[in-house]
Amino acid sequence: MIRTVLFDLDGTIIDTNELIIETFLHVLRDKTPSPFTREHIIPSMGLTLEEQIRIFTGQDQVDELVAAYREYNVTRHDELVREFPYVKEVMAELHASGIQLGVVTTKMRATTERALRMFGLIDYLSTIVTVQDVTHPKPHPEPVLRAVEALKADPVQTIMVGDSPADIQAANAAGVVSCGVAWSLKGEAVLRQYEPRHIIHDMRDLYALVGLERK
Numbered sequence: 001m002i003r004t005v006l007f008d009l010d011g012t013i014i015d016t017n018e019l020i021i022e023t024f025l026h027v028l029r030d031k032t033p034s035p036f037t038r039e040h041i042i043p044s045m046g047l048t049l050e051e052q053i054r055i056f057t058g059q060d061q062v063d064e065l066v067a068a069y070r071e072y073n074v075t076r077h078d079e080l081v082r083e084f085p086y087v088k089e090v091m092a093e094l095h096a097s098g099i100q101l102g103v104v105t106t107k108m109r110a111t112t113e114r115a116l117r118m119f120g121l122i123d124y125l126s127t128i129v130t131v132q133d134v135t136h137p138k139p140h141p142e143p144v145l146r147a148v149e150a151l152k153a154d155p156v157q158t159i160m161v162g163d164s165p166a167d168i169q170a171a172n173a174a175g176v177v178s179c180g181v182a183w184s185l186k187g188e189a190v191l192r193q194y195e196p197r198h199i200i201h202d203m204r205d206l207y208a209l210v211g212l213e214r215k
Contacts, residue, residue: 001157002159002211003099003100003157004102004153004154005206005210006144006158006161007103008162008164009103009105009107009115010105010163011045011184011185012084012161012167012184013084013091013121013203014081014083014115016115020041021038024041024052025037028053031057032057033057042186044056045186046138046162047106047164049066049069049106050062077111077114078118084203085202085203087121087203088119088121089203090204091121094212097210097212099210100153101126102125102147102151103116103125103128103129104129104147104167105130106137106138107131108131109128109132109133126151127147127151129143129150133146138166138169139165139166139173141171144160144173144174144176148174155174155175159179159198159209160174160178161179161200162178162179163180163183163191164191168191168195168196172194177197177198177209178198179197179199179200179209180196180198181199181200181203182201
């Protein structure tokens with residue numbers, strides 16, 4: 001029986017896809033070695049910001065571009081982010097049923113909490129693990145294991161829900177139940193290559209995985 005549910009943030013419970021893509025296109029204009037479009041961005045979403053910028057630019061030193069990304073991203077944040085359907089409903093129901101909830105993200109804490117507060121989700125969470133809290137971000141298992149430890153959870157009774165290969169890899173390596181979301185921009189077929197235990201097509205599909213009736 002699942003007693004703990006961990007969520008990725010971007011692309012899983014909060015739709016930051018257009019914000020992320022718009023920010024990369026703005027900040028990396030004329031900074032990449034070849035034509036740079038949204039199709040170049042999507043495959044690496046879920047990795048850390050630094051890793052993505054290194055991939056896109058071929059540069060090792062990316063501190064200035066990271067800073068520029070974060071500055072622009074904040075200015076467009078509230079305008080471009082959205083909540084995915086049924087997220088708040090499902091979180092509220094899981095929380096009311098005594099299931100522990102957490103977020104495990106490669107995002108910075110300030111912007112993570114900003115998005116969660118914006119959509120009224122933060123009070124349902126018992127732990128938030130950001131990129132600033134770990135030495136090795138996803139796809140390494142450390143962030144998932146840190147959340148499991150913080151919640152004193154049993155990995156076998158824990159599910160990690162995410163939209164990227166990094167989420168599935170981290171979950172599988174940590175020994176928790178991995179679950180991909182079919183609304184990932186990468187597509188369900190890509191996620192299945194990383195062997196998630198489950199794929200959900202609607203956030204309400206989680207009810208069945210934790211033993212609750214769908215409303």
